[in-house]
Amino acid sequence: MRAVVLREFGEPENLRLEEVEAPDPAALRGREVLVRVRAVGMCYHDIINRAGNLPRTKLPSILGHEIAGDVASVGPEVQAFRAGDRVATIQRVHCGRCDLCRRGRTTLCKEGVFFGEEIPGGYADFVVSEEQGLAKVPDGLGIEEASICACTIGTAIHVVRTRGEVLLDETVLITGASGGVGLHAIQVCRLIGARVYAVTSSPAKAARLKEAGADEVIVSPDLKFASAVRRATGGRGVDAVIEITGALTFDQSMRSLAPAGRLIVVGNLETRPVSFMPGLVILKELEIRGSFATTTAELSESFRLVTEKKIRPVVSRVMPLAEVAKAHQILFDRGATGRIVLQI
Ligand SMILES: [Zn+2]
Ligand SMILES: [Zn+2]
Incomplete structure (x- = not known):
């Protein structure tokens, strides 16, 4: 599959499009879902990550935590999704079992894994997520808009309503x-x-x-x-x-x-x-x-608000995956109002 692989922290040019081995659908375990990525949003977190300022990122790494696409295949214990479903991810997938998860503070999960840090992210044709990190994208919502809902509207709901x-x-x-x-x-x-x-x-x-x-x-x-x-x-x-x-x-x-x-x-x-x-x-x-990240419930709530036209996701620009370095530069120069989305 195509993937933008970061092999050395540093400048935007360090983000290079490569051909790498795709995750094997037959190897999916438990609640894992294989997603064919269609769109991945970018935010300043990606720039901080690329520069080497996030301690949990191990190289080589595939960045991108604002992911939307189609379910390609599901693990044996997945219940909520099946192949063909349109889905989007939250930024950090929780375990659902620890004391913080049980108290509803899933964004603080001790076992949580962030796309592009502990687990490979969405600057690629395919990504794997556990099902509790996914929400269904409603019909009629564009896949580019869907990709940014978690990190923009979901994060906004988390900070303004839940935490604020x-x-x-x-x-x-x-x-x-x-x-x-x-x-x-x-x-x-x-x-x-x-x-x-x-x-x-x-x-x-x-x-x-x-x-x-x-x-x-x-x-x-x-x-x-x-x-x-x-x-x-x-x-x-x-x-x-x-x-x-x-x-x-x-x-x-x-x-x-x-x-x-x-x-x-x-x-x-x-x-x-x-x-x-x-x-x-x-x-x-x-x-x-x-206020950290977004819960899956807040992502679903974002989709509901967008579908009811109460909130509008603001995508300022859609660019091809191959132009990821240029997109990072635009974001760094604060040249975009709203989100830049990469089309995969
Ligand atoms: Zn983000
Ligand atoms: Zn947990």
Whole structure:
């Protein structure tokens, strides 16, 4: 099969299309499902991974965790899927047996495996996933759109609703709002009935954020936005920050919070530590929470919302697998609003 194999961490050019042996359908065990990949979405996680900044990735590796395609074959214990079904994966497949899985915290599964890290990902003709990592793609939903639902809408549901517990009429600030998670987090907040303030460093992206549903766009080229947020909220600050850029904006996000506010960290573009004033956390009783990946139920919920036209998955560009290096460069240069999807 064709696969983009990363043999050395580094530049986009290190992603090379090769001919490798496909997984053997006859060798599928237990709940394993063999998927013929049709589309794979890309996000900044792939760039961090390619650069060698994710400790669990062993080389050679096949990246890609936003996968959609057709079931080609199933293992002996698979119950929910059969050959021909259209499916999409979540980013990290849980075991379903450990104490965290049993408590419903499947994204934290101790035995969880992330596509492109512990297990081969979707930059290839075929991929293997255990069935608990898959959801059926509804009829009428395009396969490119389906591929990005987990990591964009699913992640947005996980961070805004499950972890952020955002409520009607609350105010929410979203950093890195013009990326894949950001554009969809805006839509999830709007669906709940929260008021959205979107931060972007680029004036060119402001109109796009308004169009996506942001009530107010704060353009901040130097990313010193806390005072602008206070002004916009009558001095109060916001109830929640969806922190998508991470270390880069963490301090300003903390300063943007109202009393009892919560900062939910879902993305981090730079692998460096942050500092904050503990006094601020005490006096305002602030909360810092993490949000990681997506559950299978949240992926199915994403599909439902898309089918009901309540949320729109934003694919900005579809490119062939052979142009993966170019696609990584565009993503790195922040040249895309919404997701780039590779067609397999
Ligand atoms: Zn992703
Ligand atoms: Zn588990």
